[in-house]
Amino acid sequence: xxxxxxxxxxxxxxxxxxxxxxxxxxxxxxxxxxxxxxxxxxxxxxxxxxxxxxxxxxxxxxxxxxxxxxxxxxxxxxxxxxxxxxxxxxxxxxxxxxxxxxxxxxxxxxxxxxxxxxxxxxxxxxxxxxxxxxxxxxxxxxxxxxxxxxxxxxxxxxxxxxxxxxxxxxxxxxxxxxxxxxxxxxxxxxxxxxxxxxxxxxxxxxxxxxxxxxxxxxxxxxxxxxxxxxxxxxxxxxxxxxxxxxxxxxxxxxxxxxxxxxxxxxxxxxxxxxxxxxx
Numbered sequence: 001x002x003x004x005x006x007x008x009x010x011x012x013x014x015x016x017x018x019x020x021x022x023x024x025x026x027x028x029x030x031x032x033x034x035x036x037x038x039x040x041x042x043x044x045x046x047x048x049x050x051x052x053x054x055x056x057x058x059x060x061x062x063x064x065x066x067x068x069x070x071x072x073x074x075x076x077x078x079x080x081x082x083x084x085x086x087x088x089x090x091x092x093x094x095x096x097x098x099x100x101x102x103x104x105x106x107x108x109x110x111x112x113x114x115x116x117x118x119x120x121x122x123x124x125x126x127x128x129x130x131x132x133x134x135x136x137x138x139x140x141x142x143x144x145x146x147x148x149x150x151x152x153x154x155x156x157x158x159x160x161x162x163x164x165x166x167x168x169x170x171x172x173x174x175x176x177x178x179x180x181x182x183x184x185x186x187x188x189x190x191x192x193x194x195x196x197x198x199x200x201x202x203x204x205x206x207x208x209x210x211x212x213x214x215x216x217x218x219x220x221x222x223x224x225x226x227x228x229x230x231x232x233x234x235x236x237x238x239x240x241x242x243x244x245x246x247x248x249x250x251x252x253x254x255x256x257x258x259x260x261x262x263x264x265x266x267x268x269x270x271x272x273x274x275x276x277x278x279x
Contacts, residue, residue, distance in 0.1 A: 009046040017143065017153055018087015019160075024048075026164065030057065031085040032133075034075035042083075045072045049133075050110055050179060051186035054193055056093075056134045057084075058106060065123030073129055084133055088153045090141045093133040103130045113168075113179035148271035154194065155263045161187050162259065166252045169245050176243040184238050184248070188231045191259070195224045206273070216269045223262040230255045 012020045013031055020029060028051070033044045050058040061073040076082055076095040084093045098106060107130050111118040121128050144150035165187055168180050203217050234251045237243060 006046055010044055013046065013085070013087065014143075016087075017156070018085075020046075026167075028164070030059075030087075032059065032072055032076075033083040033085075034072050035079040035081075037075050037078035043072065043075060045070075047072070050106075050113075051183050052106075052132065053182075053186055054189045056132050058110075059131050059133060060107070060110060060117060061129040061131065062117065062120040065120035065128075067124055067126065069126065069129065073131070076131065081136075082133065084135075085143070086157075088143060088150075088157050090143060092136040092138065094136055096132045096134060098130045098132055103127075106130050109178045109182070112177045146275045147277070148275035151271060151274060152267060155267060158187075158191060158194070158259070159263070161190075162252070162256055166249070166256060169249050169252055172245045174245075175241075176238060176245055176248060178241075181238050181243065184234060184252075188235060192228065192231060195227065199224060206270070209277070210273065213269075213273070220262070220266055220269075223258075223265075227255070227258055227262060230258055 009020055009022075009024065009029075010031060013029065018029070020027075024046070028049050029046055030049050031044050032047045033042050035041070036043055047059045050060075052058045061069050063070040077097065080095045082093050082095050084091055107117065107121070107128065110130075111121070117128075142150040142153065144153050165180075165183050168183065169176070172180060199221060203220065206213050207217050230251070234248070234255060237247045237251050
């Protein structure tokens with residue numbers, strides 16, 4: 001069973017679609033459910049994560065620099081199939097413990113972005129493990145009661161991540177760190193993946209079912225193209241080492257303005273229709 005502090009975070013996370021307050025407010029947080037190495041029962045733990053592309057996330061078994069690995073790490077070593085909740089989706093993943101040069105490179109990347117990781121490593125003699133959570137393909141399990149609320153959940157997740165990236169860029173030093181570049185690229189890839197899914201799935205379905213929506217769908221397609229161009233511009237300015245945050249921030253702000261306008265319009269136009277069709 002989770003301790004009282006963890007259980008409070010778990011309950012708040014699930015009640016608020018992945019958002020929590022207190023010391024973890026604004027942090028990238030997920031719920032990791034593992035199978036007990038000895039008990040065989042399930043155990044859920046709130047864990048901070050690092051973006052690492054659309055199909056995997058990274059977690060670090062720091063245990064605050066304690067002398068022993070956390071229980072969840074022992075569990076996933078024994079049973080690598082885990083369940084991940086990110087506030088929008090719940091999905092199965094395969095946990096891969098990274099080693100050697102890959103572990104060292106990613107841990108250094110994390111410590112550059114947040115020196116607290118280096119402090120934890122300095123406080124213990126064990127090598128703090130880095131674990132990749134690789135999503136196992138399967139049908140999406142939305143943490144939402146209706147298609148419209150699922151769309152809003154996805155949109156709000158992009159809003160939060162973009163706001164966090166914007167804050168990180170604004171507060172970065174003279175150069176853009178490696179992890180922050182990964183954060184930006186993961187956001188870009190996630191938006192592109194989401195919009196491709198809409199363009200090839202939801203929009204054609206709506207156009208077939210509701211021909212009167214043609215002007216709305218056409219506008220959303222056009223806005224996707226504008227956003228794709230902004231994503232390309234952002235990719236260009238973060239390419240290579242030592243990207244200048246003074247050049248990156250205006251691109252992030254342009255993307256924020258265009259995306260917020262697009263998401264708001266899509267929600268106004270489509271959520272009532274999606275929810276009505278599901279009744």
